[in-house]
Amino acid sequence: MRSSIKVLTIEDDPNIVELIDLYMVKIGFQSISAYDGESGLEMFFNEQPDCIILDLMLPKMDGWEVCKTIRLEDKTIPILMLTGKGESYDIVKGLEIGSDDYIVKPFDPNELCARVKAALRRTILSEEYKAELTFSNITVNMQEFKIFVEGQEVKMPPKEIELLHCFASNPNQVLSRQQLLDRVWGYEFDGDPRTIDVHIKRVRDKLASYSSLWSIITIRGIGYRFEEKENA
Structure with missing residues (x-):
């Protein structure tokens, strides 16, 4: 993306x-x-x-x-x-x-x-959601809406998959909450921006055991950054 x-x-x-x-x-x-x-x-x-x-x-x-x-x-x-x-x-x-x-x-x-x-x-x-994307040990297939980490499928609802795809498409870049809302929920979304925080927590929790190579970093007051860990 x-x-x-x-x-x-x-x-x-x-x-x-x-x-x-x-x-x-x-x-x-x-x-x-x-x-x-x-x-x-x-x-x-x-x-x-x-x-x-x-x-x-x-x-x-x-x-x-x-x-x-x-x-x-x-x-x-x-x-x-x-x-x-x-x-x-x-x-x-x-x-x-x-x-x-x-x-x-x-x-x-x-x-x-x-x-x-x-x-x-x-x-x-x-169009960019149609492709399969691989970053580090994660593969995101947006055609089938499936996540594979280290070859194992991790079950997630569609919005969490889209959110992870958005992050993995923009590694090492800061994305604001509004940018994430626009790209994942759609430009007409007028709900609570804190829904981003809730979904990111769920993604982190579900992938905690697989995230030795990367992390979703909170940039206080701005948004989040998806990056490879320095000791990876």
């Missing part, structure tokens, strides 16, 4: 760019931006973003051409189009040339965040 999801905004209004940047960072994403179509394409090729927020009315190259060019290179990256018109023609044309969603200006930034999260949930975040 990606340790930091990168969102590229291609928009010529600096006030809108600043607003989007603020909210993308707020929900834990890395935010980069370009102010015209040509620069946006250059950043797409150089920065390899995970999602694109694309304005239609851009200098040098409009959003239609940017979208079509991107789709020739990448068929799956989520593209959300911003339109100031709100006309059905713009929306239909955008969807036909490859955008995944649209939002009409002026927009609620919280709604934009929800749209970005939903688009990502349909693409990279869900």
Whole structure:
């Protein structure tokens, strides 16, 4: 799983760019931006973003051409189009040339965040759960939802398996509680963040006898880090 999801905004209004940047960072994403179509394409090729927020009315190259060019290179990256018109023609044309969603200006930034999260949930975040992952003495099979440690299956409910997969996909990286909630429970989760602590305790307890090579470290006030032990 990606340790930091990168969102590229291609928009010529600096006030809108600043607003989007603020909210993308707020929900834990890395935010980069370009102010015209040509620069946006250059950043797409150089920065390899995970999602694109694309304005239609851009200098040098409009959003239609940017979208079509991107789709020739990448068929799956989520593209959300911003339109100031709100006309059905713009929306239909955008969807036909490859955008995944649209939002009409002026927009609620919280709604934009929800749209970005939903688009990502349909693409990279869900795709990465399909693979089998091995780290140290742990194998996580997300197709069958099974955990094997030192060749032995350890029974866990799905959420605990997803949580361990998330950690093992990001070894030695600090993950905040909010990041874990977003990636495991979903971006629409609005329950108690302390559910993370409860599930991590259960994972630790179930794997205590197998964890000689790694540990889930509590980073007080921030979150957790999954790391190999120094004496391993």
